[in-house]
Amino acid sequence: MKIINHDIDREKRCGVPEIIYGEGKTEADLSVVVKEFLSSSGRAIITRVDEEKAKRIIEATNKKKYIINHNRKGRVLVIKKKERKTKNIGVVGILCAGTSDTKIAEEARAIAEELGCKVLREYDVGIAGIHRVFPAIQRLKKARAYIVAAGMEGALPSVVAGLVKAPVIAVPTSVGYGTSEKGKTALNTMLNSCTPLAVVNIDNGYGAAIIAYKILSTQKTKK
Amino acid sequence: MKIINHDIDREKRCGVPEIIYGEGKTEADLSVVVKEFLSSSGRAIITRVDEEKAKRIIEATNKKKYIINHNRKGRVLVIKKKERKTKNIGVVGILCAGTSDTKIAEEARAIAEELGCKVLREYDVGIAGIHRVFPAIQRLKKARAYIVAAGMEGALPSVVAGLVKAPVIAVPTSVGYGTSEKGKTALNTMLNSCTPLAVVNIDNGYGAAIIAYKILSTQKTKK
Amino acid sequence: MKIINHDIDREKRCGVPEIIYGEGKTEADLSVVVKEFLSSSGRAIITRVDEEKAKRIIEATNKKKYIINHNRKGRVLVIKKKERKTKNIGVVGILCAGTSDTKIAEEARAIAEELGCKVLREYDVGIAGIHRVFPAIQRLKKARAYIVAAGMEGALPSVVAGLVKAPVIAVPTSVGYGTSEKGKTALNTMLNSCTPLAVVNIDNGYGAAIIAYKILSTQKTKK
Amino acid sequence: MKIINHDIDREKRCGVPEIIYGEGKTEADLSVVVKEFLSSSGRAIITRVDEEKAKRIIEATNKKKYIINHNRKGRVLVIKKKERKTKNIGVVGILCAGTSDTKIAEEARAIAEELGCKVLREYDVGIAGIHRVFPAIQRLKKARAYIVAAGMEGALPSVVAGLVKAPVIAVPTSVGYGTSEKGKTALNTMLNSCTPLAVVNIDNGYGAAIIAYKILSTQKTKK
Amino acid sequence: MKIINHDIDREKRCGVPEIIYGEGKTEADLSVVVKEFLSSSGRAIITRVDEEKAKRIIEATNKKKYIINHNRKGRVLVIKKKERKTKNIGVVGILCAGTSDTKIAEEARAIAEELGCKVLREYDVGIAGIHRVFPAIQRLKKARAYIVAAGMEGALPSVVAGLVKAPVIAVPTSVGYGTSEKGKTALNTMLNSCTPLAVVNIDNGYGAAIIAYKILSTQKTKK
Amino acid sequence: MKIINHDIDREKRCGVPEIIYGEGKTEADLSVVVKEFLSSSGRAIITRVDEEKAKRIIEATNKKKYIINHNRKGRVLVIKKKERKTKNIGVVGILCAGTSDTKIAEEARAIAEELGCKVLREYDVGIAGIHRVFPAIQRLKKARAYIVAAGMEGALPSVVAGLVKAPVIAVPTSVGYGTSEKGKTALNTMLNSCTPLAVVNIDNGYGAAIIAYKILSTQKTKK
Amino acid sequence: MKIINHDIDREKRCGVPEIIYGEGKTEADLSVVVKEFLSSSGRAIITRVDEEKAKRIIEATNKKKYIINHNRKGRVLVIKKKERKTKNIGVVGILCAGTSDTKIAEEARAIAEELGCKVLREYDVGIAGIHRVFPAIQRLKKARAYIVAAGMEGALPSVVAGLVKAPVIAVPTSVGYGTSEKGKTALNTMLNSCTPLAVVNIDNGYGAAIIAYKILSTQKTKK
């Protein structure tokens, strides 16, 4: 009896493909799913895949047939047919507050790039040294959407949104201790920003990238 | 000694004007601020203004010189110079789950329209009767961004985001009782959606409209 | 001095036998309790038993005398005398939203089947791809009670309850991260559903099965 | 433009009619909705309607044409065509722990009776005087489902479920102070019961009645 | 420079000796403190000491000079001079709801006995089988104070306090999962009991024993 | 049909009478219950009764037949037959930290005195001026149990328990603002005290008095 | 019997006088306490006193003998003997983020000034318009301690502390809605600031002033 129901046409319906969430899946589980995705759509995107599992999946992949992009810090692995093309849909600026937030920023970057965004980055621009924010913003001025990740007090996205015109997607990270409450403080800071922010779940770099992609691709399809 | 510091050029810097938050301000307070805004930018937009105060501010306004738009349900009052023009920047679809969410949906609508969005609405399409969602989505297909408001279990935005390509801005409302925890349950539902959503604070119709506006106007400026 | 007080006649009093909760018990502890249950009622049902312990208990069991049913995914082990009969009391439909919820759905299935329910399953029918829900519901139409497990935003049970006549038992799972708060978000979503649900504790597949069993067996005894 | 989407065939689809939630609606709002319901289905059921509004709606109703049932304590008002019949579907037992829980128990009773259940009640049987529970259970022995409401420590449903065979629906009430946290303590007690309970939202007497009705009516339709 | 300030005369001042909290202390740390206590008061009482550490401390102890009492389940180790006497101060009844609560009940027992209480126990008398409570209470009727430990829904202390005259000390345990919230649900249940309970911190068997001791010893000193 | 179940022999069973909780009951409700209690046991004790209602109940009472004790600050009203005697069972010391905690301390006093305790009081001895605590403790040295009420940081009971031999019952009060969280901070402080405390619910002066009474009366009955 | 224990020499011991918390006290209560304070120390400082009560206390005060300082916005009333002198102890800078935070900032100012601080203020410098912060900081450069009040996301104190050398005392305010959770979000933001802040309770302008005073006066006494 077949009891599993896949969502095979999500890309057609929503514009974004289904993505494989690697956490808690064994290497064997992942191998099966990767095969299914490669045969049905020619591409498999895995998030939250630890280094060891990624390495073994890569080893088992036919490099002649497939391109492999592995973002170690962001824990994202992309495997796709060589003939698959990605069209450029515009620039996304990604900022983060502290060095520990980089991991989430890179998850966002890996997904956004795979979906066709050009990504410009400015990391470690936390508000403790506010002067660093202004030139960073200046260097990102071509961005048509911003992704800003921050843990602890989570105030960077508010500051950025007070300085730019494009929409700002805020990603709280679980960085911090004590009353940071594993990211809930940063999340609430972002939800209460005076300048409205588009907020996603804690550590959800993937979600931020999808929203950035939707913003840019809606713009593309508009013409 | 002058100790108050206004933010007079926010519109130029961020693309959106500063908006007056009416809650907790007296009619006298509001009258002063409205005058300041009218003289500096030719427009005053007040949110969360109760009917009685709105009425008196309207009565005191010179109708020959100013256009007055009052959205009673959404508690938004706009007063602006007759010569001010609003350019059309595209379509926003607004949906809400229950009749009690309408108030927040209308706040979003009033702000979005004032900023130049054309708004299409579908109200009372909660997931208890899921069949109502499909034709509603169909009627809104021109939207380049969606605002979806829901209280209680807050699941409507997830369902909508699984059916459309444009970005979905989710607004949790404080509708419900017991474990709805004044909107926190709906908020968390939206942050945990399988299909990523751009989430704003509870009852923050204003914030959702600003983000929708930014998405659409970034698109405009792109060409 | 005897200081432990067993509840030996619960099955007679409440219609359901006492079940052994395996978590935190050593293999030695479990072996003793299993023996007690087999000698008093001819059946031992253990939940939350990990694979290694289950294996050793099975090895030590006399296969000539006892039937062994081990649901690995659901971590349920049933050992019972060969002569014990289970009467069929009707159909229960079990659905779950994501692949990670399967574990809990299977716990429910193992218990429900052991108590005499015929179980029909539809897994991985999350609301991100809402179209999958309708045919799944159709295939389960003989069910006289539904068990629906979901983590993250936990909205599937609401959707199902809006489409069927029989009572829906909702099981929140601890699947998710950040604001999923280990299942509390899914739990609250279910408690706030517009269409009323019979909710159980987070990850409590066992409890859902017992309620389904009580619903069906009450129906049975009614004639 | 018509922007409101009613769910007119819920009764046919799910077996239970849509019910009007009276809280926060004005008398005028309610009058309009009541008329709509009477003309479409011949019956309007309003919950959480305060005495004053109920009185005025009753005064405006044609008593020759309509039957009026008003449960003051439970704040439920039913208006329906005289020719409408309710078929008897079986017995529901309703218990509550303290006198302050009666309000919620009566909400459940009013709905359950309107949907065709015969209701037997035992109130004020809190566990501080545990001896009262046993004869009460005895007097309710014909029930094929139980609704048990309790605030404060919320332990009554657990005790009842340890004594009966039929499913127990537990309703936490917001009765208490301090750490009762407006019903959350009672809710959690019920979710953690050793004997599994079908739990609904805090103060949700209406939801408990719907689930009891579904349990009984599924049995009816089964033959 | 001496910077540590010991509380050497607590027993004289408050009637109870300072007790060594073993958690997080190394075996070396404990050895030093045990020596200090033995030389100053002739007795060392350690709580939360794991089996391995306890074993090594015992091995290093001079059995000719000292009595050693080790409650493995309760993780309490007492070492004291052979000439030390404990006077009998009366009976304490200890009950617990489930087998997993035994650990905390035994911590209470070990401390209470060391301080001179005679302890009578009744374990595994949870309210799911309420009939077991009555004979257990009967067997404990000489108790002048009760300690009742329970996790999950935590309702046993309420039931006991409704049946006895002596004060009941309630100990919530961290037993459970999901919404048990590591004992907070049991704690809140106990604080909201209709029959007032003397509540201590989660898993605080030691604290319960101290309060029981104070109740009994105050009685003693009264004559 | 009689559906209310009174607990008429609680005093005989548990040593303490059932007490009427006045909050949320109308004057009419209270009058009925008072009459029932006077006729069955010759005494009615009402807590949380506001001044206006108390006044009217007193006016309606036959002063020739009944003694009336009304503690306005503590909101407790006692009405009892003149022939009823209260035997003296010993001394309870009551302390509170701030002037706002007096209300709860007086509730405890009124109940304790009615049950036969002699009460000695020391109010406004908060730890901000720690020197005040020592002479206060000295003046209360005859107490065989202490009730200590405190809001805000709630640290007074810990300090007292470090200075006396008799058991200390700690009552957190809802006094404070911001992070006092209506008494939860004081409650948690008390549960985490280094010197164990017998803690009751927030603002539960009544519960503290019952426990003090049980401690003293158990001592009495012991001889 | 005298049961109230005043703390008459707190000023001598801790350097700061006891201050009267006006909330919840009646005008009559306040009059008595004011008189006591005037006769013992020649000064009464009341916080959280509403306008109506303040007015009546002022009317009843002998203006020939006493100086009256009433900060309406900050709800602080000071009455003191004309001969009382306040020595200048240095400059405190007070900033706040939004107009709604002014109330708390003014409470801090009134207390700080009464204790001898010279106060410089910069209000409405929220981080949505970050450019406003720099000149404000510049104008306050003589401050030897800063008090920074902010509600909603509460990020202003972090930004200020990244720009100045003197210690920053952060006051979260209860301004905001939804997930601002009445100031808890701002509080947590401040506790998690990358640049360490001295944080006080929500809306505790008074506490911030006391700490600023202690910092400055310790400096004074140092020479």
Place this chain on the structure above:
Amino acid sequence: MKIINHDIDREKRCGVPEIIYGEGKTEADLSVVVKEFLSSSGRAIITRVDEEKAKRIIEATNKKKYIINHNRKGRVLVIKKKERKTKNIGVVGILCAGTSDTKIAEEARAIAEELGCKVLREYDVGIAGIHRVFPAIQRLKKARAYIVAAGMEGALPSVVAGLVKAPVIAVPTSVGYGTSEKGKTALNTMLNSCTPLAVVNIDNGYGAAIIAYKILSTQKTKK
């Protein structure tokens, strides 16, 4: 592309250097950052560095050129050029309640000393034995700021602040179990202290030291 933005002139701007947070960084990461800091400012201060990593970093350091200060208990490692001088800026008193709080107190000490404070310590002076506090305070009377660390009920800072004139910085620690909620109870106790405290995040010894340093150095620069 350079995407990391360091804050190289924080010491000049805010008076305190940037400090390296060691938690979660690998030994390799730390080595790189230490080198950068040594070459730019001649000093590297690392907090939360575990013993093993510290040991290896020390081994790799040129002892002829650098001074190494390693506070094992406080997990702080300082490496700096021999020619660097630290000027004495005054006395800080550090107290802590229990032996488990020492770790955090030592973190504060290591940082404060490195920044030029002379530190006097009094450890293990918890309020269970309140008499120990008075002589400890006496021995610290030269302090111009106090740092007081406490876990569990967290009441020590309140008691200290009621006895001294200099500002008290309160550090809640995560010591405790059950309702200590990993330090949140101690934190809330401190925020609600009757005598105002300057509170920092849970376990934030580093932050407390920075604030103490700022208080003392502002005083220094004042002359």
